Amino acid sequence: MKKRIILHIDMDYFFAQIEERENPQFKGKPIVVGADPRGGKGRGVVSTANYEARSFGIKSATPISRAFRLCPQAVFLPVNMDFYEKVSLSVFKIVSKKAKKVEKVSLDEAYLDLSDKCRSYKEAEKVGEEIKKEIYKKERLTCTVGIGENKMMAKIACELAKPDGLKVIKPSQTKKIIEEMPLETIPGIGPKTKEAIQKYLKKKNAKIKDARKIKKEKLIDLFGKRGDDFYHKLRGVDNSLVEGERKAKSVGKEHTFQKDTRDPEKIIKVFRRLVGDVYRQAKEEKIKGLVVVCRFEDFETHTKQASFEPGNYKEDFLYKKGVSLLLRFLTRSNKKIRLIGFRVSLPE
Numbered sequence: 529m530k531k532r533i534i535l536h537i538d539m540d541y542f543f544a545q546i547e548e549r550e551n552p553q554f555k556g557k558p559i560v561v562g563a564d565p566r567g568g569k570g571r572g573v574v575s576t577a578n579y580e581a582r583s584f585g586i587k588s589a590t591p592i593s594r595a596f597r598l599c600p601q602a603v604f605l606p607v608n609m610d611f612y613e614k615v616s617l618s619v620f621k622i623v624s625k626k627a628k629k630v631e632k633v634s635l636d637e638a639y640l641d642l643s644d645k646c647r648s649y650k651e652a653e654k655v656g657e658e659i660k661k662e663i664y665k666k667e668r669l670t671c672t673v674g675i676g677e678n679k680m681m682a683k684i685a686c687e688l689a690k691p692d693g694l695k696v697i698k699p700s701q702t703k704k705i706i707e708e709m710p711l712e713t714i715p716g717i718g719p720k721t722k723e724a725i726q727k728y729l730k731k732k733n734a735k736i737k738d739a740r741k742i743k744k745e746k747l748i749d750l751f752g753k754r755g756d757d758f759y760h761k762l763r764g765v766d767n768s769l770v771e772g773e774r775k776a777k778s779v780g781k782e783h784t785f786q787k788d789t790r791d792p793e794k795i796i797k798v799f800r801r802l803v804g805d806v807y808r809q810a811k812e813e814k815i816k817g818l819v820v821v822c823r824f825e826d827f828e829t830h831t832k833q834a835s836f837e838p839g840n841y842k843e844d845f846l847y848k849k850g851v852s853l854l855l856r857f858l859t860r861s862n863k864k865i866r867l868i869g870f871r872v873s874l875p876e
């Protein structure tokens with residue numbers, strides 16, 4: 529593979545930072561954006577916490593009732609998504625000017641492929657500085673930038689530099705830098721995989737360098753296809769591309785309910801319409817899969833997907849497949865639903 533320079537940008541504690549900016553009176557206080565804590569009895573989770581709140585052990589996805597117990601004096605704020613989306617648009621306007629290929633990961637995170645634009649890491653670092661400066665000038669918000677030879681290393685550099693930082697990991701440093709890091713630094717290695725690796729190594733708190741001792745065949749034996757991927761990632765190799773045109777590979781639509789609801793009839797009726805709209809847009813295309821999105825009242829967002837052989841499928845087929853996924857959201861949680869979405873993926 530051709531040598532690449534990849535930049536990862538991540539806004540610092542995005543939602544909470546926006547709230548700090550909008551409410552200077554809260555500056556310096558722990559701020560938790562997320563579900564309503566209702567005196568510790570609320571349901572739902574923390575969406576974002578600022579660093580003051582994090583020092584109490586509160587993080588994204590912490591149950592809101594637990595966050596309240598950890599720090600009752602924190603400022604608890606509801607998620608003002610429409611506003612954060614506007615800020616995100618303005619941030620992305622700046623970011624997308626810096627590279628031809630920009631992959632938006634979420635409202636506040638993106639990868640840029642700078643390989644064509646920059647001949648050296650020095651040049652890429654300058655681009656990173658510009659991005660930080662321009663975002664701050666326009667939005668008065670800080671972000672962190674990481675630069676590396678691939679997406680994984682750019683992301684790791686970014687994690688190491690948070691908050692308000694900029695870090696470059698050159699290819700010559702890659703192997704050494706990740707050697708001492710915990711296994712879960714590798715994307716795809718979660719608690720379960722980590723445990724399996726440690727069990728195999730008979731070693732607690734195994735680090736990346738320990739797992740490098742496992743032969744490729746053994747990793748494949750243990751984890752199938754993922755094992756092959758881990759083998760490379762443990763050595764700092766990640767060939768995944770920055771997918772700039774990712775959006776064009778799918779057609780989709782979302783609907784936000786006026787009022788959060790759990791009424792299945794209402795939800796399914798809207799869903800039927802979404803499927804119809806998407807079907808008409810994608811009719812001429814071969815379809816290879818579908819995704820159902822569900823955002824609950826506390827903004828926790830989940831997706832379920834199905835994939836099939838690329839082909840021209842009928843609307844009814846897509847609806848039946850989709851609705852069976854949708855029903856799982858309805859039966860598995862008793863939270864109200866704020867938004868549902870449907871999209872189909874098209875072959876590249």
Ligand SMILES: [Mg+2]
Pocket residue numbers: 538539540541542636637
């Ligand atoms: Mg962020």
